Each structure stands twice: as C-alpha cells, then as structure tokens.
Amino acid sequence: INVSTIELSNEIQIVIEDNGVGIPDSILKVIGAERVTSKASKSGNGIGLLHAKRSLEQLGGDLNITSREGNYTRVTIKLPLKK
Secondary structure, eight states: OEEEEEEEEEEEEEEEEEOSSSHHHHTTBTTTBBBOOOOTTTOOOSHHHHHHHHHHHTTTTTEEEEEHHHHHHHHEEEEEOOO
C-alpha cells in the first residue's frame, strides 16, 4: 500500500493505492452513488463509502476511486485548504 499527499494551491490530495485484486467494474461504477457491499448480506450494510463521499462533499472535497481488476485500486481524497 502506498500513501502520498499532494498540496496544490487550493486543495490537498491524499492518494492511497494498492496492487491488490482490484474492484470489478460493476461495483466500481456505483461506489459512492448507492449502498454497495461485497460482504455477506448479514455482515455489512454498504453505507461506508457512500457516507465518506457525502461527508467529504459537504466539506467541499471529493472522493474518487479508480481500479483495474487484478492490478490495483487507487483512492483519491481531495480536501480544500483553508486560507
């Protein structure tokens, strides 16, 4: 797992990337738009990423996930810098 930060003029980006199994396209396209879980139906409710994305957006930020199955997943969190 690699974690990096990038400071731009008006925001900070936190990038978390792995070289794991990736996320299937069918799940990737709905992450953050609806409740999604990869766990058995009784062990999770799928609101974690949806809640995180909405919370970041309320702060003026963003959450973006890109992935390639069998290759990597990259999560980019953007937060505005207060000046």
